[in-house]
Amino acid sequence: MNPETDRPQLTTREEVMFFDTDCGQVVHNIAYLRMIETCRTRLASKMGMDLASMSETRLFPVVTRTEIDYRRPAKLGDWLLIHGSLGEVGAARFWCHFEVRRESNDDLLITCKQSLALVQMPDGKPVRLPKEWNY
Template sequence: MNKVPHRQLFEVRDYECDLQGVVNNAVYQHYLEHSRHEFLKTLGLDFAELARRRINLVVVRAELDYRRPLVSGDSFVVLTQMERISKLRFAFRQQIVREGDGVVMLDGLIIGTAINERNRPFLPSELELSLG
């Protein structure tokens, strides 16, 4: 697993909040996904380019532990690390941390694999190298 997590900074926008005034639970998945894509770019892997080559990275399981709610205007960082968990699967360990006070708002474990053009799971060589 990477020693230093990738950091992606965000700010909550008004329209991401629900009637209760907090970020809607589904929006957190968007934050996490964007951060994973940006993290992959730091490894030289472009999600869109992989898809054009018919290598599709897919989520097979998502575990999200909502600790505290974000509200409009909150600045926060998504921390992302990746590790191999089996021959064909990898995991992203992600955390959402509010800027300023460092409070953990969410812990996430996202498990994925790659699907080839025949719809079969595999790990492309580019990803194998990143996982070590």
């Protein structure tokens, strides 16, 4: 089994809207985070943490760190592909990796790495990761 390709991954597609941009029609950094959040939420569902399950169990993946490298700007009207994948998995923390590319020419716009922990709410208590995540 190849850990790089056998781990859960997902690609979402987003169109850059007016509310995503500044007066120069360039995407705001916060808009990329929203797009990554959408991809990560759908990736979590693929890993067995769909929204209904999280609501029932009150167990949520919580972002503890985000690293982003901005390489090129996206602009109003661009269609973007956001690719997310499960990266390293530890006892109590895991990483997700993301790339944002312009669909029309495959330009790499953003790379992002996020560290997450599972937290039991409402107490905010971190819990160990499921054993089946250890690839």
